[in-house]
Amino acid sequence: MKRREFLKNAAIISAGITTIPRLTKMLLSRPTTNLSVADPVSIFGISEREARELLNLALSHGADFADLYCEYHISSLLRMEEDQLKDVSYGIVMGVGMRAVKGDQIGYAYTEELDLAQMKKAAMAAATIANQRPGSSSSPKPVKIKNLYPVKQASIELPLDQKLKLIERANVAAHQSDTKIVRVTVALYEDFRQILYYDSMGKYFTDQQLLTALRVYVVAEEGSNRQGAGTARSARHDLTFYDKPQNQPEEIAREAARIAVTNLNAKPAPSGPQIVILGPAESGVLIHEAVGHGLEADYARKKLSNYSDRIGQKVAAEGCTIIDSGLFPHQRGTINVDDEGNLPTETVLIENGILRGYLHDQISARAMQTTPTGNGRRQSYAHPPQARMTNTYLKGGKYPPEEIIASVKYGVYAKQFSGGQVDITKGDFTFGVTEAYLIEDGHLTAPLKDVTLIGNGPDVMTKILMVGNDMRLSNGTWTCGKNGQSVPVGVGNPTVKISAITVGGTRT
């Protein structure tokens, strides 16, 4: 019953293992059954004529728009703990979601039975949102899609031994990185979605969305003192993603181990307002929470957001330009096409401190008489689309990061984050910091215990004093929750200096 939106860094998984790593002996090049990764059209067996028949049914009570979203979703998980491959799971979930829209009213129904009779029943159920004369659908034309996550072959059905090698490399590296590491868990997640879409205005597309994530969680121990830390890399890519130096399993494992061991010596954080420097990439959680959610047009147009009716106003410090872009190749938040058949765009939300625009889905764009920005996203066929972020970031500025750190006499440097949350109405947001350091006389000194930062979005955005020239997008496993729907997103940030933000430490 918690209503607030949240952003979660799913790297935090539970741990395992003490002894010296040994390679798993089982396995090796056992072929997997090829559960034929067929194309979406043949999976669902819906002809163009049947699609129009279903859409016409959804329009039969006078809805002015209808769509049909078919999804075939394979997911797999391999998880190693105590040097053992403990969890192996694989699943196929499929269904068809029917939506009828009248103005801003939505009728929605879905079925997991892939026969036409059940789909018709769902279409009829969705149709009841309206109460007028029937409409009819236009003949479908394909949406021209550019593939932003091309791969040679989706890795979901590859032999498991290739995947196990990645997991074992991370497991060994984590154990070898420090003798204080007493528990290591490594998990590889893969998702593969086949989507088939028709709407009543004639839009038609198919898409194959892939997503991979490799996560490492470790516990470090020294006497009775313990600390845990998790890191992850994720992308819409195949396993070659983990060949890049910064994404290699060893790199992910060492980073987790480094944070856990560092935090064994963490000191209590100060409390109250402090100068805060946010490190690059992961701290995009601030942009996502403090600004992003409030600019999703469903909240904005209903005047539920603190950014409602503020286009053209100054809402952030000069030099702050905030962008949402679904176009970065292979990024976690990237989409070839949104879940309503609109192409992704680069949307400038804030330009040099001035509010320029909102993120739109089909309904909000229509209500505000503008064009959709390609931000209509849904968790699955079981959910109607909402206005959602894709990859959201603050554009880089002119300062080298060293210069920003050197400018602070006393403050907090925040590097890694567990997640965040925002009250869209008032704009108050929090985010959890899992790796932080004290800044003293321009240098990073003592590591600080986990701490929460809290601020008010519009207020904190005016307190940005310096923007670094090192903008990077995170490769973490950021997952955004809104009204009970989770979608993968990207966040990004350069190094940023904020003049005051409240630090929730215990040291007064």
Place this chain on the structure above:
Amino acid sequence: MEKLKELAEFVLKEAKSLGADDADVLIIQSVTTRVKVRLGKVEELKQANPKALGLRIFKNKHKALTYTSDFRPDSLKKLVKKTFEIALVSTPDDFSGLPDESLLGTSSQNLDLYDPTLVTLPTEKKIALVTELENIGLKLDPLITNSEGATWNDSQYRIVIANTRGFSGSQDYTSCSLSLALLAEKDGVKQSDYWYSSGRHLQRLERIEDIAREAVRRTIRKIGSRKPKTTTVPVVFDPIAGRDLLNILASSVVGSAIYRKSSFLVDKLGKSIAVNDFNLIDDSLIPGGLASRSFDYEGLPGRKNIVCENGVLQKYLCDTYFARKLGLPATGNAIRSTHTEPQPGTTNFYMLPGEYTPEEIISSVEDGLYLTDVHWVGINYVTGDYSRGAEGIWIENGQMTYPVQEFTIASNVLTMLKSIEMIGNDLTFRDAINAPTFKISSMTISGT
């Protein structure tokens, strides 16, 4: 929904015929409706009949889990085959496997979890209920300026669990909820809050007038909020904020977190972790309870577990795997979805009430915080370090004064449990996890 047990038997038989040592099947099928009304208009009407099946196969100590929403016999046969193949990649694990036969069973207690009147309730009636709920809320106070909407959710579902050691259980449930989220505005500052009621029976939901009044009260009491000063003071947790502390304990008292050394409760079994008045219960047999069940997700009968008695930690809650790993008894606390392996988790989890009225607790505070809400980030489960965004009302000389926002409260959970000073008599079972009002003698407030 009649054929689910047969479906489970079909899958188990298929697994056996391919040579499984053991297998279990979980099937969940439901009928759900969601109605959201905003400013008098239906904004969303959603209906669905979701279903899913999860299969676990054990073979020579290997195991795997598969799941699907596709119940066609041919698809299920393919799934069984796939399960075998991927299981061979797993490392043999002596601790994995189904529970011992002697532990399997179903509680015979009538749990009162199904309301037939809910099943026949027409959609028009649900729309009328939420429309009226929002309408009352919007009119109660002129400070209320907008609505995020009133929402009805209901679900009727059946859970079937069967395994190759002879367990076959089926349980029917209903649940429903009403909620209202409102906005108030004064001097250009917007505030929002909500209230809700949920339960297994339509007739036992709070009256819509009461839900609306509480939603309005919670929203307008935030008007004129200030950021408090940075200080160290006593904190009174209201039952909603208290539930957050219990949620943290629920994640920390389970065998999985203990075995993985990922809990501040490691090495605390049989030791005093809290003040003497502190008692924690996990009870899956509360009639009408939102987390009640006759059997857990591995087929162990429901039961009442005393987790903490007079401040002393009595039990780690365990499923079969982590009970074996820790050398402790399984406590009937296995939870899972069709997509995930069983793991230990709480059911109806609550703190026993004390002797004080909430008013007595508040009036005992000279200068401190009445905590009404916390944000979800900011807990280190390994160490218990606690730092959370918060909202509340400042208490001066035993009186509630002005609302406070945009600050954090910080401490360590183990310190907090040892600093509970007064426990309220106001425990109610409105959620699966419930706490009465209680006071913690000292926490750090980070504000201005």
